[in-house]
Amino acid sequence: MNVAGANLAARLEAVIGAAQVDGELQSCEKYTVDGVVPPVVARPSCAAEVVELVRFAKSERLGVVPCGHRTKLGIGMPPARYELAIDVSGLNQIAYYDPGDLTLSVDAGMGLAQLDAVLRGQNQFLPLAVPFFEDCTVGGTIASGADSALRPSCGSARDFLLGAEFVNGEGAFTKSGGRVVKNVTGYDLHKLLIGSLGTLAVITRLNFRTFPSAPGYGCMVAAFSSAEAVIRFQSMISKSPLAPSTFHILASEAAQSLAEPSGDGGAATPKWFEAGVWHAFVGFQGAPEILDRYSRDLADYAEQSGAKKYLLADETSAKFRRGSLQEMVRNFRESTPAATIFKISTLPVIPADILRLRAIAENRSIPCTFAANAAGPLYFVLQPPTADEDTLTAIADIAAEVFEYGAAHGGQSSILFCPTELKRRINVWGSAAKDSQLMRRVKTAFDPQNIFAPGRFVADI
Amino acid sequence: MDRKVIQGLEGILGPSPVLHRPEDLLLYEYDGSVEKGQPGAVVFPTTTQEVARVVRLAGEHNVPVIGRGAGTGLSGGALARTGGIMIVFARMNRILELDIANQRAVVQPGVVNYELTRAVEHAGLYFAPDPSSQKSCTIGGNVSENAGGPHTLAYGVTSNHVTALEMVLPDGQIHRVGSKHGDALGYDLTGLLVGSEGTLALVTEITVKLVRKPEDVKTLLAIFDHVDDASETVADLTACAITPAACEMMDGWTLRAVEDFIHAGFPRDSAAVLLIELEGLTEAVAAQTAAVDEICRTHHAREVRIARDQKERELLWKGRKNAFGALGRLAPCNYVIDGVIPRSKIPQALRRIKEIGEQYNFEIGNIFHAGDGNLHPIVLYDPRNAEQYQRAIAACTEIIRYCVEIGGALTGEHGVGMEKSELMPLLFSDADFDLMRRVHDAFNPDSALNPGKIFPLNKGCGEITARGQAAVRVAPL
Numbered sequence: 001m002n003v004a005g006a007n008l009a010a011r012l013e014a015v016i017g018a019a020q021v022d023g024e025l026q027s028c029e030k031y032t033v034d035g036v037v038p039p040v041v042a043r044p045s046c047a048a049e050v051v052e053l054v055r056f057a058k059s060e061r062l063g064v065v066p067c068g069h070r071t072k073l074g075i076g077m078p079p080a081r082y083e084l085a086i087d088v089s090g091l092n093q094i095a096y097y098d099p100g101d102l103t104l105s106v107d108a109g110m111g112l113a114q115l116d117a118v119l120r121g122q123n124q125f126l127p128l129a130v131p132f133f134e135d136c137t138v139g140g141t142i143a144s145g146a147d148s149a150l151r152p153s154c155g156s157a158r159d160f161l162l163g164a165e166f167v168n169g170e171g172a173f174t175k176s177g178g179r180v181v182k183n184v185t186g187y188d189l190h191k192l193l194i195g196s197l198g199t200l201a202v203i204t205r206l207n208f209r210t211f212p213s214a215p216g217y218g219c220m221v222a223a224f225s226s227a228e229a230v231i232r233f234q235s236m237i238s239k240s241p242l243a244p245s246t247f248h249i250l251a252s253e254a255a256q257s258l259a260e261p262s263g264d265g266g267a268a269t270p271k272w273f274e275a276g277v278w279h280a281f282v283g284f285q286g287a288p289e290i291l292d293r294y295s296r297d298l299a300d301y302a303e304q305s306g307a308k309k310y311l312l313a314d315e316t317s318a319k320f321r322r323g324s325l326q327e328m329v330r331n332f333r334e335s336t337p338a339a340t341i342f343k344i345s346t347l348p349v350i351p352a353d354i355l356r357l358r359a360i361a362e363n364r365s366i367p368c369t370f371a372a373n374a375a376g377p378l379y380f381v382l383q384p385p386t387a388d389e390d391t392l393t394a395i396a397d398i399a400a401e402v403f404e405y406g407a408a409h410g411g412q413s414s415i416l417f418c419p420t421e422l423k424r425r426i427n428v429w430g431s432a433a434k435d436s437q438l439m440r441r442v443k444t445a446f447d448p449q450n451i452f453a454p455g456r457f458v459a460d461i
Numbered sequence: 462m463d464r465k466v467i468q469g470l471e472g473i474l475g476p477s478p479v480l481h482r483p484e485d486l487l488l489y490e491y492d493g494s495v496e497k498g499q500p501g502a503v504v505f506p507t508t509t510q511e512v513a514r515v516v517r518l519a520g521e522h523n524v525p526v527i528g529r530g531a532g533t534g535l536s537g538g539a540l541a542r543t544g545g546i547m548i549v550f551a552r553m554n555r556i557l558e559l560d561i562a563n564q565r566a567v568v569q570p571g572v573v574n575y576e577l578t579r580a581v582e583h584a585g586l587y588f589a590p591d592p593s594s595q596k597s598c599t600i601g602g603n604v605s606e607n608a609g610g611p612h613t614l615a616y617g618v619t620s621n622h623v624t625a626l627e628m629v630l631p632d633g634q635i636h637r638v639g640s641k642h643g644d645a646l647g648y649d650l651t652g653l654l655v656g657s658e659g660t661l662a663l664v665t666e667i668t669v670k671l672v673r674k675p676e677d678v679k680t681l682l683a684i685f686d687h688v689d690d691a692s693e694t695v696a697d698l699t700a701c702a703i704t705p706a707a708c709e710m711m712d713g714w715t716l717r718a719v720e721d722f723i724h725a726g727f728p729r730d731s732a733a734v735l736l737i738e739l740e741g742l743t744e745a746v747a748a749q750t751a752a753v754d755e756i757c758r759t760h761h762a763r764e765v766r767i768a769r770d771q772k773e774r775e776l777l778w779k780g781r782k783n784a785f786g787a788l789g790r791l792a793p794c795n796y797v798i799d800g801v802i803p804r805s806k807i808p809q810a811l812r813r814i815k816e817i818g819e820q821y822n823f824e825i826g827n828i829f830h831a832g833d834g835n836l837h838p839i840v841l842y843d844p845r846n847a848e849q850y851q852r853a854i855a856a857c858t859e860i861i862r863y864c865v866e867i868g869g870a871l872t873g874e875h876g877v878g879m880e881k882s883e884l885m886p887l888l889f890s891d892a893d894f895d896l897m898r899r900v901h902d903a904f905n906p907d908s909a910l911n912p913g914k915i916f917p918l919n920k921g922c923g924e925i926t927a928r929g930q931a932a933v934r935v936a937p938l
Contacts, residue, residue, distance in 0.1 A: 212702025
């Protein structure tokens with residue numbers, strides 16, 4: 001720890017006590033964001049301590065990055081200032097849970113998997129089937145806007161987040177929404193926190209609507225020889241009465257990366273996998289007669305849309321595959337040292353887009369693949385084998401073209417994960433969002449001194 | 462209204478879409494609530510550019526601007542609390558785009574809610590938010606208030622169905638937020654704007670999701686001899702993880718009034734009925750129908766009827782959706798309260814409402830969205846009787862206070878508006894108001910748009926002094 005860091009740690013100790021302040025370099029390195037190491041980490045144990053910390057940070061104009069279990073700190077741009085990490089994983093209790101009302105109030109630092117275990121005890125769940133599920137916190141999931149695999153059936157977080165408590169940039173403990181499933185009292189400020197990357201406030205507690213678990217699960221995997229065919233299959237289902245709980249489309253390379261458990265413990269090629277083709281994974285749930293109906297209808301649609309083959313999975317396998325699909329973004333990120341994941345939101349995804357994007361990557365000899373959650377974004381993943389200068393230059397060029405192509409075709413593109421070195425060459429948010437002027441005003445309303453994660457977000461926020 | 466302002470408005474819009482004579486303005490001093498507030502002028506623009514020019518003109522003359530759809534709101538949201546120019550969106554009523562393949566529509570704010578459903582039903586789609594006023598209310602109004610309705614239990618409220626907005630800010634600038642897809646980069650400004658009651662911006666274009674019609678629908682009418690049994694049934698349905706598309710409750714007093722008017726087939730001698738709709742795959746609806754029937758009977762339902770056909774379904778819903786109109790036959794005015802509570806507390810809440818009714822000497826009816834805990838107690842009163850009016854207001858206030866006490870909120874779907882602005886401190890602290898005020902000012906810094914709404918007058922946005930209006934005296938609810 002350098003002198004300035006030691007000094008800061010000492011002053012913070014006076015604010016919330018020595019036990020909750022850590023200025024050791026080894027500890028601080030764990031809170032690195034894109035190569036920037038904070039001199040001090042604070043670990044508050046209650047919302048009142050968060051208030052004290054933020055007031056101190058405001059008075060000293062420190063750059064603050066709020067965090068939980070730090071699984072997604074790589075999203076966004078490097079912080080322009082970063083003197084204090086506020087780790088809220090000590091706020092980790094369920095404050096209120098009324099299973100009879102299907103509502104829940106939980107501290108932001110609680111692990112998502114721990115929360116899930118409690119809910120499962122009541123045959124309920126929170127539809128945050130997100131990557132890093134076993135390791136992340138509820139607050140980090142909301143603040144990062146992580147995309148849930150269950151979005152086709154349960155919507156995104158904005159559809160089931162009922163309210164929030166947080167500490168704004170003035171160091172004021174504030175709240176929005178409530179704990180009831182229907183509520184129009186005051187502004188829905190909690191919706192602004194979703195995907196805000198800690199740039200508006202330190203989230204301390206979140207209120208959710210929970211969902212009843214289904215009695216059974218099923219899954220179909222179908223293989224298609226072209227993007228056209230798999231999109232035809234998706235379109236057929238969207239026009240049908242079926243409402244699958246999950247729906248993923250994966251290009252061949254992405255599908256191959258999904259592991260399949262085998263009875264003998266070996267790494268056999270999964271039965272459903274076919275090289276060089278597109279795969280659709282459809283998850284569904286319900287009572288046995290409903291699972292039967294899905295199985296019948298999906299088989300018909302697969303045949304009608306020209307599937308090369310399809311396979312209906314049993315419940316165990318279906319659950320496993322759901323888990324693998326949920327973690328696919330994490331797996332992509334960890335697949336190669338310079339893996340770069342674009343998130344492209346466009347409606348509809350058309351085969352021509354995919355062909356064009358693939359050409360952009362292949363023109364620069366960078367291997368790529370695609371994956372899409374039917375109700376969410378299209379992930380365009382670059383998987384170069386190395387992370388050398390030439391590769392980074394090629395990725396930067398690809399990014400410029402992808403952003404331009406997306407903007408010209410009415411979509412919005414950004415980079416979710418990429419090597420830190422790439423962020424010195426490009427802005428991962430692409431061109432500024434159309435309403436960036438309003439976003440800056442909102443940021444100023446929450447955080448007038450610009451202490452929270454400055455520079456990490458869209459439009460240099 | 463200053464003659465120069467009227468001339469300016471006529472210069473922008475022509476003389477016909479500008480009303481300013483007192484007799485023409487009378488209609489616009491009301492909405493569906495018990496509040497009043499008369500604008501100085503009412504205009505009917507047809508384009509976003511006209512809206513922007515009107516807003517700029519208002520700014521030049523320091524006059525507030527109030528947006529209004531069909532005026533069916535129930536909280537005074539579309540009333541001119543401090544005078545000003547009222548922009549009525551009735552002539553911005555075009556459906557601009559129907560993207561059937563992607564289940565999206567782009568509409569102007571004056572499109573009537575049900576007209577959108579009619580425009581897409583040929584493709585097996587519909588617009589899910591269905592407030593009782595859906596045949597007259599506008600989608601712009603729905604966006605402003607984040608309107609709900611019976612079927613929002615399964616499909617969500619308006620905000621769940623809006624993906625992008627175009628809007629005009631007080632400086633006359635036109636902005637777009639969100640995207641057709643719904644995943645827009647940056648903060649979810651669309652989510653913030655929906656339900657902001659016209660206090661942040663004037664919405665001039667809306668992109669909405671369209672929902673596919675279900676394969677099968679069953680409508681059940683469960684009849685009870687005791688209110689407690691009906692409310693226990695609702696709590697049990699939720700606890701048993703059954704999510705109907707709609708679950709509405711009507712007590713005996715209310716259903717008798719409705720039956721006399723609509724003849725929907727509600728049993729006049731019952732204490733309460735539940736109107737439960739199940740939707741989805743045929744197999745799922747069959748299984749849920751059996752489960753609901755069993756739960757109703759466990760809680761001593763006298764009878765569970767299933768509507769035999771579409772006609773019978775429509776009749777039952779006609780009874781539900783026109784209930785407030787039916788009550789109009791019994792008294793000059795009715796006050797529909799909009800409170801929301803945890804669903805597990807419905808039985809105790811209904812008992813408490815009955816007590817409050819006895820305390821204030823009113824028979825309080827209940828007809829509400831039971832499935833999501835959204836209460837609508839109704840008090841009938843005569844506004845010409847000042848003592849009765851004050852007593853009605855006091856009873857309503859006590860009910861809302863009770864909702865908050867048991868973990869609920871002030872409003873589930875009608876909005877805060879003028880009606881509940883003074884009750885906001887029951888839920889929000891000074892710090893909460895301070896942040897809301899700063900977010901308000903980020904869009905509407907001088908309170909030029911819809912002043913005097915949402916914020917309590919003593920914790921507001923300076924709206925009373927902004928734009929040169931006299932202070933407003935408001936009786937606390």
